[in-house]
Amino acid sequence: MKISFAHIGYATMAMERLLQDLGHEVIPPLQPTANTFSLGAVHSPEFACIPFKILMGTYLEAMERGADALLSAGGRGPCRAGYYGEIHQRILRELGHEPRLFFFWPPYQVPLDTLKKLNGLRGKTSWLQMVRYIKKAWKMMIALDDLEILSHRIRPLETETGATSKAFRQALGYIRQARTLEEIEEASIAGIERLHQVPQDPNREVLRVGIVGEIYVQIEPAANFFLEEMMGEMGVECHRSIFMTNYVRHDVFSRHGDLSARELAQPYLPLNIGGHGQNSIGDVVRFAAKSFDGVIQLAPFTCIPEIVAKSMMPHLSQELDIPILTFFIDEQTARGGVETRLEAFVDMIWQKRALRNAGSRSVFDRAKIPGDRGLAPVSSR
Amino acid sequence: MPKTIGIPRTLAYYTFFPLWKVFLEELGLNVVLSRQTNKNILEMGVRDAVTDACLPIKIYHGHVADLKDRVDYLFVPRMISADGRSTFCPKFLGLPDMVRFSATDLPPLLDLEYRMRRGRFSNFLFFQTLGEQLGYPLRQVSRGYLQARRVFQAYREWQYAGLPPEEAMREAESSGRPRLPAREVKQHAGLRIAVVGYPYVVYDPFINANLLQILKDAGCEVWTVERVADSRLRTMSRQLKEDLYWYYSNRVVWAGLHYLSQLDFLDGLIHVTAFACGPDAMVDKLLELESRDRGQVPFLKITIDEHSGDAGLVTRLEAFLDMLKARQRPGLTPRV
Ligand code: SF4
Ligand code: SF4
Numbered sequence: 001m002k003i004s005f006a007h008i009g010y011a012t013m014a015m016e017r018l019l020q021d022l023g024h025e026v027i028p029p030l031q032p033t034a035n036t037f038s039l040g041a042v043h044s045p046e047f048a049c050i051p052f053k054i055l056m057g058t059y060l061e062a063m064e065r066g067a068d069a070l071l072s073a074g075g076r077g078p079c080r081a082g083y084y085g086e087i088h089q090r091i092l093r094e095l096g097h098e099p100r101l102f103f104f105w106p107p108y109q110v111p112l113d114t115l116k117k118l119n120g121l122r123g124k125t126s127w128l129q130m131v132r133y134i135k136k137a138w139k140m141m142i143a144l145d146d147l148e149i150l151s152h153r154i155r156p157l158e159t160e161t162g163a164t165s166k167a168f169r170q171a172l173g174y175i176r177q178a179r180t181l182e183e184i185e186e187a188s189i190a191g192i193e194r195l196h197q198v199p200q201d202p203n204r205e206v207l208r209v210g211i212v213g214e215i216y217v218q219i220e221p222a223a224n225f226f227l228e229e230m231m232g233e234m235g236v237e238c239h240r241s242i243f244m245t246n247y248v249r250h251d252v253f254s255r256h257g258d259l260s261a262r263e264l265a266q267p268y269l270p271l272n273i274g275g276h277g278q279n280s281i282g283d284v285v286r287f288a289a290k291s292f293d294g295v296i297q298l299a300p301f302t303c304i305p306e307i308v309a310k311s312m313m314p315h316l317s318q319e320l321d322i323p324i325l326t327f328f329i330d331e332q333t334a335r336g337g338v339e340t341r342l343e344a345f346v347d348m349i350w351q352k353r354a355l356r357n358a359g360s361r362s363v364f365d366r367a368k369i370p371g372d373r374g375l376a377p378v379s380s381r
Numbered sequence: 382m383p384k385t386i387g388i389p390r391t392l393a394y395y396t397f398f399p400l401w402k403v404f405l406e407e408l409g410l411n412v413v414l415s416r417q418t419n420k421n422i423l424e425m426g427v428r429d430a431v432t433d434a435c436l437p438i439k440i441y442h443g444h445v446a447d448l449k450d451r452v453d454y455l456f457v458p459r460m461i462s463a464d465g466r467s468t469f470c471p472k473f474l475g476l477p478d479m480v481r482f483s484a485t486d487l488p489p490l491l492d493l494e495y496r497m498r499r500g501r502f503s504n505f506l507f508f509q510t511l512g513e514q515l516g517y518p519l520r521q522v523s524r525g526y527l528q529a530r531r532v533f534q535a536y537r538e539w540q541y542a543g544l545p546p547e548e549a550m551r552e553a554e555s556s557g558r559p560r561l562p563a564r565e566v567k568q569h570a571g572l573r574i575a576v577v578g579y580p581y582v583v584y585d586p587f588i589n590a591n592l593l594q595i596l597k598d599a600g601c602e603v604w605t606v607e608r609v610a611d612s613r614l615r616t617m618s619r620q621l622k623e624d625l626y627w628y629y630s631n632r633v634v635w636a637g638l639h640y641l642s643q644l645d646f647l648d649g650l651i652h653v654t655a656f657a658c659g660p661d662a663m664v665d666k667l668l669e670l671e672s673r674d675r676g677q678v679p680f681l682k683i684t685i686d687e688h689s690g691d692a693g694l695v696t697r698l699e700a701f702l703d704m705l706k707a708r709q710r711p712g713l714t715p716r717v
Contacts, residue, residue, distance in 0.1 A: 047657050048666075079659075080662070083626065090667075269478050271475070274474075308472055311431035315482040
């Protein structure tokens, strides 16, 4: 079985390792490019959301490179992602491909189905061994997320543009080479040290901006034009609300999602409307409570939950006194346009910061707000 | 003075209005509908609603704007589920919140959750809560509910018999259930076309540029989702590995599959969809692929947007009908 899967940001590496450990030949997915975008868009329904189109393109590229099995996952309603597999498969079939598809839904909803599919993936590995491999991949994901978070903190302070990104890629290289649990741990520490070596100006004043929105365009930097790197180099520290590890904890292994974000969203959007719509609202409230300078909402064009969330953003922005910028992304979005709007936004929040420094007000009792979900980089894990 | 309750004339209105209206009127309340969708309503909707919303949601905001100054309450229930098997589109789930945060100077909203499970009881609970909120005793509420159910049942039957929603409402209220044998399929000389899509898209002549009338004027007999029996829809659902997650979308796909299987009855299938509708990206692909696989009933997709009034739609429709006429086969017998 030559297996491939969607490119899911840096966590791709952990997935790849897991599948290799299980003894499969892996066709590692390529980071989506403009080509992937257009290939996917051509073969997708016009109003499918961009993650669907990117996945479509990624799968087609993988099939060309010889894959005969695909791995994917999605929530089971109320939004579209859970139906991705079915439609992707039908379109692929229409184009003459017959991949074997492993499409996972949240295990608590369909436990038997999940076990069956895991069994299909297991091959000759014993269940116990498989659990070990999964644990290892999980450690790897944590290490990758830690590195990424740290890079977001360091980049705005770097004294030489691009130094952080370079160090970050080296650190990723360490992790890629690690095979065992111990090696992963070592690589993680080495990577963190490597990032700390980036020459920084610790006294520089930076802006803090929270990122909310749909999961795929958050965790796959190629889907958002490496927004965090752009922002970092403009002197902004980004705090993203979704990372692979907290997503897995909140949404894969529990039925309620991120409770604190849902709670914070209550006064505005009391119901889970699928995707991360409710989280987007809750996270805006949280970022505002922590006196962030602004929030960026990332959403695929036609993304249903994020459109609902966006309809409340003007109100939230006013009530909580926090600037919010929304990007709806589709295959026609151009990097240049994103950059221009970002620059204008950053200028605006600098001015606001200056005003705030002059004499400030806060609408919140901060003690009452639950903690930041961003995982602090802790090398000892 | 009885209180006035405003109901926006779109979205779930097309399915549930008789149920709501009769119930509220039985309590002695005054029910006011917004005007038929028109240019002004569209403009107000475009102004109020979030830019990236689909056309039907914008239009809903327009209807809210049309009503808000002349009613005591706005009836904006949070439609969650109608069959216990699927939910409504996520935009329905967040609809009261969208309205609340997009429009200004609103009267109080009646936005309780409509969450049906199997069985009638949960339906009653909705009305019980509604009655309580408005301050009516249980006995009156129960009576109103029973009456509303009766009319609603009749409404569904009239629709099944082929009346468009507004006529079906009138008939259901004035003459109760249809007395004729529920459906009579006559021989028909012209084309038989199935038009599937969400009721708020198919039955609102303003947003679909009067599609149904154009078809009728061209001598076609038109069949819609509402004319397929629920039991038949359930049967068709087994042809798919997995349900879609949304109530209206499921019904459209199932009805589409039903019509695609009526080879010697039907001449063509049209799917009407709104610009940038999320669920329809899936629905339309499914229908397109199914119709291609089966390869017998020609399929046309029509996307409507804010400017569908223009000639493009009519031209495409005419071309489609011409194509169908060219391949029409005589002596078809209905199989329903
Ligand atoms: S949440 Fe948005 S991007 Fe994800 S499936 Fe739903 S519509 Fe698509
Ligand atoms: S189903 Fe489509 S048209 Fe209807 S509300 Fe949802 S997105 Fe809009």
